[in-house]
Amino acid sequence: MLPKQPTPARAVDPLHGVTLKAVVEHLVERYGWAGLGERIEIRCFTHEPSVNSSLKFLRKTPWARTKVESLYVHSVAHPRKSKGPAAAGGQQP
Numbered sequence: 001m002l003p004k005q006p007t008p009a010r011a012v013d014p015l016h017g018v019t020l021k022a023v024v025e026h027l028v029e030r031y032g033w034a035g036l037g038e039r040i041e042i043r044c045f046t047h048e049p050s051v052n053s054s055l056k057f058l059r060k061t062p063w064a065r066t067k068v069e070s071l072y073v074h075s076v077a078h079p080r081k082s083k084g085p086a087a088a089g090g091q092q093p
Contacts, residue, residue: 014073023072024054040067
């Protein structure tokens with residue numbers, strides 16, 4: 001019996017296998033709560049934000065979850081460049 005090949009949709013779906021908690025934590029690490037609240041204006045990101053309160057809200061609110069997932073997909077597709085000495089034009093010893 002041959003092993004199952006991944007379907008094309010799974011091969012290109014950046015959300016496949018990623019939990020909502022991992023999505024929120026990634027976005028908070030990348031943008032911070034303030035930056036996340038500027039990009040997606042919802043109270044769970046702007047007023048006493050926490051991962052747990054955000055997860056509760058996003059699980060109940062499909063339109064907000066869609067926006068968060070869309071921002072995650074964009075951030076994964078456009079990673080930030082390294083801010084190390086080589087990226088800043090400096091030389092390493």
